[in-house]
Amino acid sequence: MAALAEWRQLAAWVPKLPASVRLVRFTLTMPATWIWIEMGYWVTIVALYIRNLGRTEVMLIFGTLGPSGSNHDWVAKRYLEFHGLDHARIELFDDFDDALNSMLHGDVHHVIQVAVHPSVTGTVARYRGRAHIIDTFISPSQSMAVLTRSEVNLPSSLGLQMATREYVDPSQWGTLVPEASTVAVSQGLLNDKYDSGLTLLKYAEQYPGRFRVEETIGTVVDPWLVYGMEPTCGNGVLVWPNSPAASLFHDDCNL
Secondary structure: OHHHHHHHHHOOOHHHOOHHHHHHHHHHHOOHHHHHHHHHHHHHHHHHHHHOOOOOOOOOEEEEEOOOOOHHHHHHHHHHHHOOOOOOEEEEEOOHHHHHHHHHOOOOOEEEEEOOOOOHHHHHHHOOOOOEEEEEEEEEOOOEEEEEEOOOOOOOEEEEEHHHHHHOOHHHOOEEEEEOOHHHHHHHHHOOOOOEEEEEOHHHHHOOOOEEEEEEEEOOEEEEEEEEOOOOOOOOOOOOOOOHHHHHHHHHHOO
């Protein structure tokens, strides 16, 4: 039995040895009484090794809106972490047309998009029948705020991603400057492009003394869409039956 235990420990690194060394190790290690029993075990190891020669693990690639540090990037990482997709990576794009076309050409496997993004309606319609919505989820955003450059006493211009326009009263600023992302807003502030910006609160901490917090928005819970090439929804409604909302519905019915 001791020989059997030793042989099973060797199985973990046997495939890494050259064939000649493996045969020598096999001859020297196995006592005659175990030769025929363990021969089947050895043959199984070799067969599995040969079957996996040349086989590589596919790395899933998820496309979403950049740049690095944006809410899309941040939420996409949390989504992959939730699913335990340690082998997956995120590809960042300047716009969703580029991301969806990359998926259609096989360069990425899935695309993640916040459902409140201004391009969602056009995206769903334009890629209908080709890029399928395969999953949805809800997630809080990174904490947001209106930051104003420290040297500006009376701000008159505001940079913002237009999907966030309703988070504040825009009439407080005479000029609104649209940007592609909240990260782009922070860069605009650093370049003195406008007086204030609706961006991520973390930039006030990253650049101490450069900005003051004019108004704290906090986190915003948004719905998100995941696109793929293979549809997951048939003719019925694809719903999470045991979701927290389902529990609320049944609790309300029992009042």
